[in-house]
Amino acid sequence: MALPKRHHTTSRQNKRRSHWKPAVLSLARCPQCAQAIMPHRVCPHCGYYRGRQVLTIATKDKEQQGR
DSSP: OOOOOSOHHHHHHHHHTOOOOOOOOOOOTTTTTEEOOOTTTTTTOOOTTEEEOOSSSHHHHHHHOOO
16 A cells, blocks of 8 residues: 655645535525525425415414414
8 A cells, every 4th residue: 555655744644635615605586485495495484485475384372372
């Protein structure tokens, strides 16, 4: 198995790792409820996507009344 011939310094390691960073999330505003959501996805707060309601979101008040 091959072994490195010379020791890599910490600055060289850090230069190589400088591009290892998490991708920045892009956020958009929901036109219905103005919450921050990821673009091109259904709003988890109100259930709207592109001006139409595609999910029915149950609120906490309704859940507590049913119990």
